[in-house]
Amino acid sequence: MSLPKRILLWLMAGFYVLAGVQHFRAPEFYLQIMPPYLPWHLALIYISGVAEIVLGVAVLIPRLRVWAAWGLIALLIAVFPANVHAAMSEVSVSGADPIWSWVRLPFQALFIAWAWWYTRPPR
Structure with missing residues (x-):
């Protein structure tokens, strides 16, 4: 793995x-963007937090890296509806201008591409 790819990992x-x-630490931040049609808001926030921690560590373990990267992609897809809800409902997250909810959306694609990079076999 190249040095830049390792640093980005x-x-x-x-x-x-x-x-x-x-x-x-701050579940209230995430509670603001939870779509009302989802149940168990706080539990889902904690579950996604655990998933981020576990997958973030697992992506550093070579034999788990590909699976962890796919897990991160799945997680990013799973939380995308909350980001869309925040943008479409003009949710002011922590008092910020609601436009920032729209700015977040394209970053999901960037984060998916970043994780996908680590699903590819080394050259």
Whole structure:
């Protein structure tokens, strides 16, 4: 694995672990964007937080990397409806301008592509 790809791997892993920890430190942030049609909002926030932490660590383990990367992709797809809900409902997350909910949406594709990069076999 090239040095830039390795650095980006560690950056991605750290991003998910820290994001997962935030689900426990500040669940109210995530409660704001939960679509009303989903049940058990707080439980889903904690479950997704655990998933981010576990997958963020697992992506660093070579034999688990591909599976963890696919898991991150699945997680990003699973939480996308909450981001769409926040944008379409003009949710002001933590007092920020609701436009930021729209800005977040394209980043989902970037994060999916970033994780997908680690599903590819090494050259």
